[in-house]
Amino acid sequence: MAPAWPLGRAFFSQQREHHMPQHDGGESKVMSAEEAVGRLIHDGDMVALGGFTVTRNPMTLAREIARQGIKDLHLVAHSQGQALDLLVGAGCVRRIEIAYGGNGRFAPTCICFRRAVQDGKLEVEDYSNFQMSLRFLAGALNLPFMPCRSGFASDLLEQMGFGPELRGQGKIPPHKFVVADDPFSQQQEKVLLLPALTPDVALVHAQYASAEGTVRIKGLTFLDLEQARAASRVIVSCEEIVPESFLRQDPDQNSLPPFLVDAVVRAPFGAHPTACHYFYDYDPRHLHMYRQEAGGENSFRGYLDKWVMGCPSQEDYLAQVGATDLMRIRANSQAGYAPGLDRR
């Protein structure tokens, strides 16, 4: 009898090296980024972007959206950096509901976002991070609104980004918020009611997913899970596609059930140049270069030509980044990031 251990291990690694691992029973949702975006995202859709500033932005999917020239998107997010800026710069976005458009020290305000707002080319509705979180939670729970006590006496309540002509159209709520009496309060206290968000599509970049769509996110989940639960369709790109049985060995670690996920896209380094905990750090060189290139409309066209239009697949993109830069940001297994990485 052959020893079980080496055989099992060889079988396992062989499975993992194939793009399409064997299923454990369910139907495979694995498809290319091109197919997922082409099938599930349409002009004018409301799209929720996962991740947060420099981490786990769904960049492979964002580049694919830009390549397919999808237009008039209505982006919704709490704090977004790189994916938001790329999509705005590429002309895919008509309006945004957001709390924060920035990329940490690399771009305290997102570059293309700032230019588009200043030039009056983007319709923006401002909320706070907590408010956007509650709006996604309401959508996820199939509730019409959530109450909140953050925002009173601020201009978030006074200034409307979307004009009256847009109110109540499509997915734009008839009111940005409503101030109401707390019906449970003896002291006539007020609460702020925030309208639910139900995006057409949520984009998530995860570390692991099975072909069936069970998702495992490592590190902070931010609001990705609420965004996915609130959306009509969910596209998950992932570093590794692993067998469903592997994810079910430790279900405490899992983040989303398979039936909420419509497409699984294998995308190694799919968050680059943002970070993906335990896989790679953010790429300071690329983010600095991006800031330079995004600074002017012409130079940004050059960036798009080289890094988006010129790279039809993720493999092309990674070849363009180069093995040296990818290895430089490779995460240390203990820390989850790249200790000592030159981030200046």
Added chain:
Amino acid sequence: MTLAYTKNEMMALAAGRMANNGDILFAGTGLSMLAAAVAKRIHAPQSTVFFETGGIDPTLDELPMAVADPRVMSGTCLNSGLLEAFSILGHRRLRTISFLGAAQIDAFGNINSTCIGDYHRPRVRFPGSGGACDAMCLAHAVILFMQHDTRRFVEKLDYLTGPGWLSGGQARDEAGFRRGGPMAVVTNLGVMKFDEDSKRMYLAELYPGVEAQQVAESTGFEMDLTRAQKASPPTEEELTTLRQQVDPQRLILGPPPA
């Protein structure tokens, strides 16, 4: 011999000194990250630093460059998400102290991090509230970071992103807030605090080598300068910790002293 140090170093230390051992510290991007990290390493080792992204009590072996930096996820007691972080920020059992930066501030500590000029067609657009409005509304207290000049210290904000003491006096209570409000503003010239009754900003501490007149000239509203004390300069321990342990690459500290 006096030690050479920069304005950024002084700011991070001046703010960090205000944290008490055991406080729950909510840190934003930039100098607030330094302040929280240096406080935890020197005089407030029992304090907990957490981030609105959901990273709670990371070891901060390396300085995060954003609140979503993987460095806020390492060695934590818990990695969670935004809803968990906001439940801590406003928790009635906790005295959370928030460190924040802003683009504009007025005499009552209301802040703007959204835009300059008309909201619909701004001259300059900033990132927006993020968690700033939430921290100003829900935290037990807020320590603000500002560069001190008349464009930033203004009579009237272009946009009120986060409510401070509103129009002063009882205005914050009357608006329905149960707690919180700014406790200090740390700038490159000194530390401002707020009068207990009027809630108007006054100069509380001047850094060594700075004259009160410089503060008056850099402020776009009238500021009480009569209560100013001298801030103590950084100690060797503080500077060594800040430079060697907290930010050795000087990512946020910027250029070293000349």
